[in-house]
Amino acid sequence: MCLYPKMLNVVRKTLFTSLSKVGGEGGTILKALVTGAAGFIGSHLSEYLIEKGLRVVGIDSFMDYYPRSIKETNIAGMSSDEHFEFIEGSLLDVDLSKLLDGVDVVFHQAAQAGVRASWGQSFKIYTDNNILATQMLLEACKESPVEKFVYASSSSVYGDTRDLPMRESSLPYPVSPYGVSKLAAEHLCCLYYRNFGIPTVSLRYFTVYGARQRPDMAFHRFLRWALEGSALEVYGDGRQSRDFTHVDDIVEANWLALEKGLPGEVFNVGGGSRVTLNEVIEMMKAMVDQELEVHYEGVQKGDVRHTFADITKAENKLGYKPKMSIQDGLQREYEWIQSLVK
Ligand SMILES: NC(=O)c1ccc[n+]([C@@H]2O[C@H](COP(=O)([O-])OP(=O)(O)OC[C@H]3O[C@@H](n4cnc5c(N)ncnc54)[C@H](O)[C@@H]3O)[C@@H](O)[C@H]2O)c1
Numbered sequence: 001m002c003l004y005p006k007m008l009n010v011v012r013k014t015l016f017t018s019l020s021k022v023g024g025e026g027g028t029i030l031k032a033l034v035t036g037a038a039g040f041i042g043s044h045l046s047e048y049l050i051e052k053g054l055r056v057v058g059i060d061s062f063m064d065y066y067p068r069s070i071k072e073t074n075i076a077g078m079s080s081d082e083h084f085e086f087i088e089g090s091l092l093d094v095d096l097s098k099l100l101d102g103v104d105v106v107f108h109q110a111a112q113a114g115v116r117a118s119w120g121q122s123f124k125i126y127t128d129n130n131i132l133a134t135q136m137l138l139e140a141c142k143e144s145p146v147e148k149f150v151y152a153s154s155s156s157v158y159g160d161t162r163d164l165p166m167r168e169s170s171l172p173y174p175v176s177p178y179g180v181s182k183l184a185a186e187h188l189c190c191l192y193y194r195n196f197g198i199p200t201v202s203l204r205y206f207t208v209y210g211a212r213q214r215p216d217m218a219f220h221r222f223l224r225w226a227l228e229g230s231a232l233e234v235y236g237d238g239r240q241s242r243d244f245t246h247v248d249d250i251v252e253a254n255w256l257a258l259e260k261g262l263p264g265e266v267f268n269v270g271g272g273s274r275v276t277l278n279e280v281i282e283m284m285k286a287m288v289d290q291e292l293e294v295h296y297e298g299v300q301k302g303d304v305r306h307t308f309a310d311i312t313k314a315e316n317k318l319g320y321k322p323k324m325s326i327q328d329g330l331q332r333e334y335e336w337i338q339s340l341v342k
Pocket of ligand 1: 060071091092109112153205206207
């Protein structure tokens with residue numbers, strides 16, 4: 001938490017005025033910048049904001065971590081929407097003051113994702129796209145003030161703690177270079193709030209799933225293998241647990257952060273569904289109605305044993321309440337994967 005109390009009332013007042021403009025008769029429509037708009041979460045968020053009556057400028061550099069064609073499909077449904085403008089480019093290269101022209105709110109989702117790929121020489125990709133790009137965007141916001149800057153942080157900032165559930169007040173101790181990069185960018189958000197009044201709110205997402213989930217993520221891989229009749233490869237013994245959060249709940253949390261998030265604050269956004277990977281596999285067996293062969297592989301460096309979010313703060317201050325049960329959310333992702341595999 002990095003509050004700077006003198007600023008709060010001013011920022012809250014201006015935000016309130018702006019939000020009242022959304023969809024209002026004859027009023028200006030709020031314009032949002034969504035970075036990483038072609039990605040898994042960014043594409044869902046962009047659609048949601050358009051539905052809420054905002055104009056969205058999305059930017060994405062189509063990082064090659066997974067195929068471009070998947071990202072193009074993610075934004076295909078919005079491409080002809082007059083409220084959506086898409087810019088292909090990197091935050092590291094584009095003219096950020098031009099990008100921020102007329103923008104009221106920023107949802108900064110762009111990042112190089114992936115814990116396991118963040119070791120070794122690839123770390124530069126993480127420092128550039130996760131840390132430097134965030135700093136450059138925050139710097140640009142000094143000259144082009146925005147009403148709110150919502151940052152997509154991560155549960156990976158906590159590391160392998162035994163102090164569960166994870167609370168925002170716990171000491172962050174990331175165990176992967178990716179986690180270090182997400183924490184560094186979160187700290188930058190706090191710094192730019194404290195020093196320059198940029199109204200940042202950081203949301204620490206816990207393992208996000210649902211339609212369009214990245215192909216490197218466990219649910220996506222498992223469900224695809226199950227449908228293809230291949231054995232499931234599980235890192236570790238499968239008894240590691242995650243607080244899985246459906247993408248609809250993540251998107252809702254972003255909206256609540258815009259509406260109610262006090263600048264300088266950090267919030268856990270968990271799904272209230274802490275289950276082990278073995279339990280998930282049991283659910284998948286029932287879903288596909290067949291036995292699944294499972295191969296257990298070595299634990300990957302950077303993977304944590306458990307994640308479990310204490311969401312009391314988000315509940316109390318944002319009114320956040322996860323709605324999607326793991327069974328329903330998994331079923332939805334399964335149906336989406338079915339549409340890809342057939
Ligand atoms: N998916 C999860 O479980 C999860 C959990 C915690 C945090 N997060 C965070 O949420 C955000 C979205 O994650 P996701 O799973 O949707 O990943 P994603 O890879 O699907 O989306 C991120 C997008 O950002 C784009 N991008 C990266 N660097 C960029 C740059 N410099 N300029 C413009 N675009 C750039 C990529 O091309 C990609 O399309 C990330 O910040 C990630 O760290 C995700």
